[in-house]
Amino acid sequence: MNLEDIARRAGVSRSTVSRVINNEPYVSSRTREKVLKIIQEVGFTPNPGARMLVTQRTQVIGVVIPRNLSVVFEDPYYFPTLLQGVAGAAQERDYATLLWLGSSDEDEDRFYQRILKNRLMDGLLIASATTNPSIFEHLLAQQIPFVTTERPFFYSDQISYVTIDNIGAGRTATEHLINLGRKRVGTIAGQQDNVDAQDRVIGYREALRAAGREVDPDLIVEGYFSRRGGYLAMKTLLRQEIDGVVAASDTMAVGALQALQEAGVRVPEDVALVGFDDLPLAIMTEPTLTTIRQPITQRGYQATSLLLAMLAGEVEGPRQVLLPTQLVIRQSTGVLTL
Amino acid sequence: MNLEDIARRAGVSRSTVSRVINNEPYVSSRTREKVLKIIQEVGFTPNPGARMLVTQRTQVIGVVIPRNLSVVFEDPYYFPTLLQGVAGAAQERDYATLLWLGSSDEDEDRFYQRILKNRLMDGLLIASATTNPSIFEHLLAQQIPFVTTERPFFYSDQISYVTIDNIGAGRTATEHLINLGRKRVGTIAGQQDNVDAQDRVIGYREALRAAGREVDPDLIVEGYFSRRGGYLAMKTLLRQEIDGVVAASDTMAVGALQALQEAGVRVPEDVALVGFDDLPLAIMTEPTLTTIRQPITQRGYQATSLLLAMLAGEVEGPRQVLLPTQLVIRQSTGVLTL
């Protein structure tokens, strides 16, 4: 079943059928309807290979998720939720999404090679930060349109990305504690090889300085983005006098909570605690966690929309988008909520 | 850059280059090496559209995940882990995976329409059960190869699927409690519109009967696959005299645990509890949960391998695979482990 078949049945030419399918002008409405009716009847869809061959477009974008396992482990909801946003945006423009999941037993370079060799995609969404600049270099050199969902380490001014306002979020969380009258506010920072983690600390510093306080380096403790990382970092922080803590993730906050409880420190009375992410976990703790909620679906949606706009030629050059976050106040900072 | 360009540079014909790329016989090893070298140098990959057009194969499979949100909510690790297995199997045969995520605001029929209209896939992996038989009817009628990762409600003898041995798992869990000397073992069953949930209850019944006990319908309580569902079901069960419970998921088991603790019932002393799934949650409870571990990656891997084998013509007709599960013994059934 091809254009010619439809054309024959409709008593028109191949070209006219093509025009109808692609919604082009210069087809009389009578002809258009007649053709549409037949297409509907026989359930025809044009052969994508043939179309690709001539248009050089595939109507497919790639979604790349490297180092998947660790990403999933930090926040299992993140990745499916992000994909939900991606799928929504892709659907709107009638694009399909080709999924590339990195596995731990494949070399990262080989993984990227595989993706770049596949010519079935009009553009790429890189759904994770990578410390490996080579993929970006390839994509930039080959002029393949792409968007990342993190601010990249390298070439960040040449690259389009959609991320959350980590600096603002770090500032908001810290300001919240300051406004509650906390005098010595520390932070459990994530590993600083991570752009998000870096930015959250920057926000923390900004808030302190804006409040006219000086930043005590002893109150900034790095840790792995894990429960254990938070636990250990809190242990370290407890060597200082302290009455407020901003953690770089809810998972870490939960670990911190455990350390506080073991030390007999009351939350929020003695130390107020703010997490980050608003995982389902955040309402399962005792006390429930005040935290920063980030719009994960939006992140996927906006990043994909941006990519598709670039592919459609509607957007020129690299563009960076920062999505706002939201402070969700719960018991761990001592404010009553239902 | 196309075959002809490579051919010119290598001083051979288009056909020969094609033979080399497709690893066909009847090319002298000298010629083959010469061509491979040039392909390597210029980094050539054949145009997939052109290839599709003539071979009528795409080297792409579709992965369909309907009703995503609820699936994710039950077990957030399930879906990413499954995809990991899918990606691994696809990679082995050099297939790409097109991801179709259902969203709650799209009608299920429209969702399937969209997928079926896309002719970019050689076959489909349906990564979730659906109560809607129409997609299966379409696929069977159109002879599109597909595999599901659940035993479907309808046409299950005509459909290839890879699932876990739910009956065996239900039996194993129940036997475990019986072997521990528990006299009145109940079960918190999932909603029975779910094949997995049904089978787990069947296994439960089988184990009781095999032990020469009669099945008391009051000891089988249905509930939603959620914490709250488990909590409510446990409340109901507690009206009976009982000393062992098999829950259809860890999430439900956690809810059950809460109900037990509120009622002042000791676990495992008074009631021993077995969950299902071995979520990370299972080691975060107090006591830790004895549970059934299912091989999620394997499920995705095997299902995809089966689909690809069908596409390669290596497997004929529908085939059903049951993967074994594993009982993981922890504190909630009173056995000491580290």
Add this chain to the structure above:
DNA sequence: GAGAGGATTGGGAGCGCTCCCAGAATCTGG
């Protein structure tokens, strides 16, 4: 009522690949 100009339609060319067949080169055994 003829001509201008726009709306509509049809068909050739060609995208880059695989398949097929014919021809050239090489290798056998007698």
Add this chain to the structure above:
DNA sequence: CCAGATTCTGGGAGCGCTCCCAATCCTCTC
């Protein structure tokens, strides 16, 4: 050394689509 088989190579045809250009059909104006 030659017929016949075998290995190797080249090029035409065609997959189904879009793009382009030319041809035809209207409609309106003077």
